[in-house]
Amino acid sequence: MTLQPTDLPAAPRTAPSGAAILERQRGRESAARTYARSFPIVPARAQGMTIEDTDGRRYLDCLSGAGTLALGHNHPVVLEAIQRTVSSGAPLHVLDLATPEKDEFTDALFATLPGDFADKARIHFCGPAGTDAVEAALKLMQTATGRRGVLGFTGAYHGMTAGALAASGGVGTKTPVPGIAADVTRLPYPYSYRCPFGVGGEGGAQISADYVERLLDDPNGGVVPPAAMILEAVQGEGGAVPAPDAWLREMRRITAEREIPLIVDEVQTGVGRTGAFWAVEHSGIVPDAMVMSKAIGGSLPLAVIVYHEDYNGWLPGAHTGTFRGNTLAMATGTATLRYVSREGLVERAAAVGARMTERLTALRSELPVIGDVRGRGLMIGVELVDAEAEPDACGARPFAPQLAAQVRDACLERGLIVELGGRFDSTVRLLPPLIITDEQVEAVLDRLTDAIAAVTATQNAGAGA
Numbered sequence: 239m240t241l242q243p244t245d246l247p248a249a250p251r252t253a254p255s256g257a258a259i260l261e262r263q264r265g266r267e268s269a270a271r272t273y274a275r276s277f278p279i280v281p282a283r284a285q286g287m288t289i290e291d292t293d294g295r296r297y298l299d300c301l302s303g304a305g306t307l308a309l310g311h312n313h314p315v316v317l318e319a320i321q322r323t324v325s326s327g328a329p330l331h332v333l334d335l336a337t338p339e340k341d342e343f344t345d346a347l348f349a350t351l352p353g354d355f356a357d358k359a360r361i362h363f364c365g366p367a368g369t370d371a372v373e374a375a376l377k378l379m380q381t382a383t384g385r386r387g388v389l390g391f392t393g394a395y396h397g398m399t400a401g402a403l404a405a406s407g408g409v410g411t412k413t414p415v416p417g418i419a420a421d422v423t424r425l426p427y428p429y430s431y432r433c434p435f436g437v438g439g440e441g442g443a444q445i446s447a448d449y450v451e452r453l454l455d456d457p458n459g460g461v462v463p464p465a466a467m468i469l470e471a472v473q474g475e476g477g478a479v480p481a482p483d484a485w486l487r488e489m490r491r492i493t494a495e496r497e498i499p500l501i502v503d504e505v506q507t508g509v510g511r512t513g514a515f516w517a518v519e520h521s522g523i524v525p526d527a528m529v530m531s532k533a534i535g536g537s538l539p540l541a542v543i544v545y546h547e548d549y550n551g552w553l554p555g556a557h558t559g560t561f562r563g564n565t566l567a568m569a570t571g572t573a574t575l576r577y578v579s580r581e582g583l584v585e586r587a588a589a590v591g592a593r594m595t596e597r598l599t600a601l602r603s604e605l606p607v608i609g610d611v612r613g614r615g616l617m618i619g620v621e622l623v624d625a626e627a628e629p630d631a632c633g634a635r636p637f638a639p640q641l642a643a644q645v646r647d648a649c650l651e652r653g654l655i656v657e658l659g660g661r662f663d664s665t666v667r668l669l670p671p672l673i674i675t676d677e678q679v680e681a682v683l684d685r686l687t688d689a690i691a692a693v694t695a696t697q698n699a700g701a702g703a
Contacts (some may be wrong), residue, residue: 239585240525242456243482244657252404253293255292255293255455256279256280256291256292256293259280259292260278260280262275270321272529273301276341276646276658277650277655279291279295279297279650280292280293284299284311284312285301285310285311285312285672286310286311286312286313286671286673287302287310287311287670287673287674287675287678288298288311289311289655294504295653296653297650297653297655298508298653298654298655298670298678298681298682298685299311299655299670299671300655300656300668300669300670300682301655301657301667301669302652302669302670302671303532303537303655304474304506304532304657304669304673304687305505305507305532305533305617305669306532306533306535307476307513307533307537307671308509308510308511308533308536308574308578308580308583308671309536309537309574309577309671309672310608310671310673310674310675311364311376311537313574313577313673315445315573315577315684316487316536316537316570316573316574318573319536319569319570319573320566320569320570322338322569322662323566326567328565328569329565330564330565330566331561331563331564331565331581331587332563333560333562333563334363334558334563334564335364335563337563337565337568339343339565339568339569339572340363340563340565340568341570342569342572343568343571343572346571346572346575346576347530347534347542347544347571347575348361348544349575349579350509350515350516350575350579351516351528351544352516352518352519352524354524355524355525355528355544355546357583358546358547358548359544359545359546359547359585360544360545360547360549360550361542361543361544362374362378362541362542362543362544362557363540363541363562363563364541364542364543364557364559364562365479365541365559365560365561365562366473366531366539366540366561366562366564366567367397367407367531367539367541368396368503368505368506368529368531368532368541369396369397369398369399369403370397370399370407370461370499370541370559371505371529371530371531371541371542371543371683372396372397372399372402372468372503372529373397373399373400373402374506374543374557375400375466375468375501375527375529375543375545376388376402376405376465377399377401377556377557378465378466378527378543378545378549378557379465379466379467379499379501379526379527379549380465380529381551381552381556382465382499382548382549382551383466383497383499385462385463385464385467386421386462386464386465386467387421387422387423387461387462387463387464387465387588388401388404388405388421388422388423388464388465388466388467388468389422389423389425389461389464389466389467389468389498390404390406390407390422390423390424390425390449390467390468390469391406391407391425391426391427391469391470391473391662392407392424392425392426392427392429392434393407393427393429393473393476393477393479393660394406394407394427394468394469394470394473394503395407395408395429395470395473395476395527396468396473396503396505397474398411400418403415403418403612404418404419404420404421404422405422405468407424407427407476408475410613415434418424421457422508423453423461423464424576425446425449425450425453426446426449426450426584427446427469427473427479427481428442428443428446428481428482428485429442429479429559430442430612431481431610431612431621431632431633431634432608432630432632432634432661433632436444436630436631436632437632438500438632440482440484443481443482443484443485444485446485447488447489447492447494448483450488450489450492450553451488451492452496454492456498462499463496463498464498465499466498466499466500466501466527467489467493467498467499467500467501468501468502468525469481469486469489469500469501469502469503470502470503470506470507470517471486471502471504471505471507471512471517471518471520471521472507472512472517472613472614472615472617474505474506474507474659474667475659475660476505476659476660477621477659477660477661477664477665477667478612478613478614478617478618478659478660478665478667479484479612479617479619479660480512480612480613480614481521481623483520483521483522484520484521486520486521486523487521487523489523489588490521490524491602499526499527499549500523500526500527501525501526501527501528501529502517502518502523502525502527502528502529503529504516504517504518504528504529504530505529505531505532505541506617506669507531507532507614507617508530508532508533508534509532509533509575509578510533510583510584510587510615510672511533511587511604511615511616511617511669512587512591512614512615512616512617513585513587513588513591513592513614513615513616514584514615515578515579515583515584516528517614518585520614526546526549527543527544527545527546527549527596528543528544528545529541529543530542530543530544533574533700534571534572534574534575535564535567535568535570535574536569536570536571536572536574536575537561537570537574538564538566538567538569538570538571538663539561539564539567540567540571541570546694547550552567576654578672583672583673584672586672587615587616588615590616590674590676590679591613591614591615591616591617591618593620593669593679594616594679594682594683595611595612595613595618597609597683598618598620598686599611601687605687605690605691605694606625607622607623607624607625607641607690608620608621608622608623608690608693609621609622609623609625609634609635610623610634613668616668616670616671616672616674617668617669617671618668618669619659619660619665619666619667619668620665620666620667620668620686621637621660621664621665621666622638622639622641622642622645622664622665622666622690623635623636623638623664624636624637624638624641637661637662637664638664639658639663639664641661641664641693641694641697642658642663642665642666643663644693645666645690645693646658646666647687648688648690648692648693649666649685649689649690651689652688653684653685654681654682654685654689656668656686657669666686668682668686670682
């Protein structure tokens with residue numbers, strides 16, 4: 239019998255208690271663990287959007303491996319690809335040798351790319367994480383241009399290895415690493431609700447574009463011609479902040495006119511997440527390189543860069559990695575890419591995301607702690623604020639990180655997994671799988687609404703005591 243995405247397999251007869259496993263984790267894992275702190279549960283089984291912990295409690299997973307699980311947990315087409323590949327006797331690890339699975343994956347991936355990009359594209363298989371692909375893209379462009387510096391943006395997140403971390407916006411993770419961002423010029427990303435210029439809307443985005451162009455052309459601006467510009471079409475960890483299409487087109491024009499390679503980080507936005515197969519399609523821009531990971535592996539580790547053939551100047555062995563030949567991930571990635579295309583999940587992500595965003599936006603009058611609702615497709619951010627404080631010039635009220643953490647905890651109590659992001663971790667992020675059903679959409683929205691209302695009511699009661 240074929241498993242449906244919402245079915246769960248039978249539970250094992252015996253398993254260690256969740257409390258015991260959590261205690262051992264606290265005693266043995268590093269202090270850098272993150273999600274384990276936010277969600278003190280021990281997932282034992284999962285199917286589709288449902289996770290069941292060792293205590294038998296079920297949760298709707300609106301985190302989806304930080305966007306990795308386009309088809310949710312253990313989707314039948316993914317499991318079939320794993321079983322078929324293992325049963326075939328295919329080598330599971332062959333470095334960068336050619337295999338039928340790699341060839342098929344490349345075909346499937348290129349079939350999803352904008353035609354004017356795919357026609358002259360090369361692919362490089364990297365280490366298994368998105369940050370590995372970011373490093374490869376930066377190194378590729380440094381090699382091609384002979385330059386060193388990078389143009390990055392406020393609010394960005396590109397990974398945790400050296401170059402990727404340097405290009406990211408988070409100060410907290412960079413502060414303990416002296417000199418990590420020495421070669422990065424930080425530029426203002428358009429964030430309408432909290433516009434860096436205090437203007438917001440189209441005006442703020444235009445000022446940002448003007449600022450970038452004038453800075454690069456100013457002989458006393460302090461910016462040495464860079465090796466590349468790197469950006470996200472929708473900032474993920476930055477709080478689900480979408481870049482205006484017109485602004486993206488300006489970044490493409492500005493970089494093209496100055497022969498600055500443009501790298502677009504599609505690690506979290508790719509494979510239909512934003513309501514287009516790739517987020518660059520909304521604006522119509524053609525970058526010089528695209529960084530891809532997460533969903534392209536069909537839930538298994540895989541990362542690649544796809545770039546214009548003009549930049550294919552590496553010498554053999556110039557960028558390698560032991561685990562760039564993950565045969566299983568290529569097989570599950572192929573199955574996922576083709577399923578998303580065949581089943582119309584890109585269009586569904588756009589429609590369902592619009593419906594969720596519309597309902598959440600309508601809640602702002604009822605729940606004023608919701609300062610802003612934004613995103614694209616099934617990449618949605620709900621920014622929580624101090625509703626009692628005075629708004630700034632753009633109408634934004636102060637961040638409410640404590641409130642956001644309480645809402646996340648209240649969601650977990652109601653069987654909903656959501657994570658925080660954005661400045662001061664004040665944005666509740668929704669990243670459900672593309673296979674989310676209409677019934678699950680309503681359940682997610684109901685549980686999130688109830689959690690925000692309950693936390694707000696408790697705070698108001700405490701203030702009035």
